[in-house]
Amino acid sequence: MSSENPTNEPRPRVLIIGGGFAGIECASRLATASVDITLADRHNYHLFQPLLYQVATAVLSPADIAAPIRRLLRNQQNVRVVLAELLGVDLQKRRANLQQVKVPYDYLVLATGATHSYFGHEEWAASAPGLKTVEDALEIRRRVLLAYEAAEWEADAEARRAKLTFVVIGGGPTGVELAGALKEIASQTIPKDFRHIDTTTAQVILIEAGPRLLAAMPEKLGLRALQDLEQMGVQVRLNSMVTEITEGLVSIGSEKLLAENIVWAAGVRGSEVAVTLDCELDRQGRVLVESDLSLPGHPEVFVVGDLANLTDLHTGHPVPGVAPAAIQMGRHVANLIRADLANLVDGEHAPRKAFHYRDKGSMSTIGRNRAVASLGGRQFGGFFAWLIWGVVHIIPLIGFRNKLSVIFSWLWSYFSLSKNARLITGRPKMKVKRVRGVDENNQA
């Protein structure tokens, strides 16, 4: 490293917290800058989150959509990678308190993303896991697969129906994708695997508090998604506010749904670290950043990705919490830091460019050959949208170096309908109840 720094002056230290889309993009874009970068994440991998629901529904394996951060950045000499959680930031001393060590910085980029929000009902989390991490996805996969195993042995019809009822709460992209995939497992992937139960009778119920699905996309596409899901056999409940969740029971006001499999896809909030920053947060716990993505009063600290709340000055719209926005934010901050270093006069920063989100479109997949997409002002659905969805979501995996492997897994499972990812691993959190089994009824 010293070869690039012949004057031996200390180089500015850039500390990036979070190896998601924003953090990785920011680090990569600083590859040729004369800075020393530290990138810390609590996991050793970057996760391609848009495909996480496919791990939860046993189509892909974790290694298909995650890549070690060290490997992604192994050829970039000015970055070092740390596996550590951020405990807090000392903004005055410009030091971040990581799990093992305090790290001083000249620039800090916070890209720690979002986590689930249960809107003040954190007790719902145990009965209705959310889907943000690999562990979440494996837990949901385990619950879904165990539900069929348990139903196969359940002699009581009502109990069996509850085991085969899957409730997804939240009609955004994650909820729509999960509901579609859960229905496909039941109706296409596994019917032949079971002898006692008819898996095609499994119910998938998608509950949305608002009046339509995919609220962030054009109305036409929300309608199309609704039609497609209903045609697949998913029961969609709009204008339905979940008021209570307990183990095996979802309440919508006075209505009770018996369902042993509940997944939460309704709300997100900024990750924990935001509250330690002593700055203004929005209702979802995200940081209200300046137009250049910096923390108010701290031009050396940036907040990017899902943790940032910014209203785009050009459009007047809030920047959405999606992967392309995170990537653009990471790139913007890298450019600002480079401009700073080129123009720094007496410690004063050069005037900063405001961040502008270039919306190239949005899309959401619904089933094995359906999706909805909004691209370049045009909206469409069906197989063509799905094909575009596939291309758009697999191209970025090229950076993972295992693109061919993912494409292969994906095409294979698409054409064969047969998935090895359908493994129940880890110690199940669900208790196994002793039921009056079919054998005792029929044969004993």
Added chain:
Amino acid sequence: MSSENPTNEPRPRVLIIGGGFAGIECASRLATASVDITLADRHNYHLFQPLLYQVATAVLSPADIAAPIRRLLRNQQNVRVVLAELLGVDLQKRRANLQQVKVPYDYLVLATGATHSYFGHEEWAASAPGLKTVEDALEIRRRVLLAYEAAEWEADAEARRAKLTFVVIGGGPTGVELAGALKEIASQTIPKDFRHIDTTTAQVILIEAGPRLLAAMPEKLGLRALQDLEQMGVQVRLNSMVTEITEGLVSIGSEKLLAENIVWAAGVRGSEVAVTLDCELDRQGRVLVESDLSLPGHPEVFVVGDLANLTDLHTGHPVPGVAPAAIQMGRHVANLIRADLANLVDGEHAPRKAFHYRDKGSMSTIGRNRAVASLGGRQFGGFFAWLIWGVVHIIPLIGFRNKLSVIFSWLWSYFSLSKNARLITGRPKMKVKRVRGVDENNQA
């Protein structure tokens, strides 16, 4: 099912416990028999155990070497699959007590395999995990990868050396394969991923109590494996009996090895269920079966695979605990049951054929292009043995229907030296200690 049973007489019930090589083979070979089969396993997948060490060393992912049992048997109409643990067997009433239900049987096939044996030192298990299940493999993978992460931040030289010391106990095939793979990770796969540590200095120590490696194979091959491992940089310690293991410390008599990563590959014993059978067991807790693989005094109960201890009448040698022997045993029992059903007279079984193990050879891989093999009376090593090893271990995966995907993963990681399976997932069992980090020393 009733269509195949026009007389409506109850068909004999065959209960197979265990979906390993022996259990799956036995069930498949009974596909056309007029029996009702139940196959129970505590996991929902069949595991291709010979490649498990590649999951532990982050080359393959669990889904590459495991396939749902239901899927493997989905087209076989006379079998049903149960996800359940066996709690015990009532030999008199001919009922097996599964976790959820009691299952009556006419034939019982016990194929529950083996687990680790710590030779009476079960307290060693926490410090030195063994490698028998997918969870074991993921735990070892997590520990190995975390060791490098921790070493990267460790400022103290001696502590760093301990973190980068990997001890494998047991010089059988699993130990030899693990030691070779651990050395390859350190020397070839990850050196560029780390900045502070030189991973090629990581020590891998293979400890064997006996005078040679691969004791079950011809002596020449044990020597060849020793040479190959030493050439790769593995320290092999023969005639070294481990006397004590505590967290981070292995004792060989008075000699102490500081090592934070210890893997146990030294001993196996029959699985728990054997002790409940009230029959004679050998020192490794395996069932001493009759020559036809039946339980003494119970011709309707068979014990197959790693759980059985049998001396082959033809050869006078004990049948080894390897996959080909398990498969042959499963097939033998299926044939005996078919013969029984054809010849059953007044409840008397026809005379039974003794089991004979056809040894087609054995082999063990050592590194990315080395192996040793003993086939058809000839012994050889090197690249050619490795090529044969590859073919022999991938062909059987054809039954998994994802053979192409595994071949692809495997070739990919072979040629690219770059592995996405290198993920640290799950909640680590290791505690993270706060160390005096490099930053505080160098910069604060």
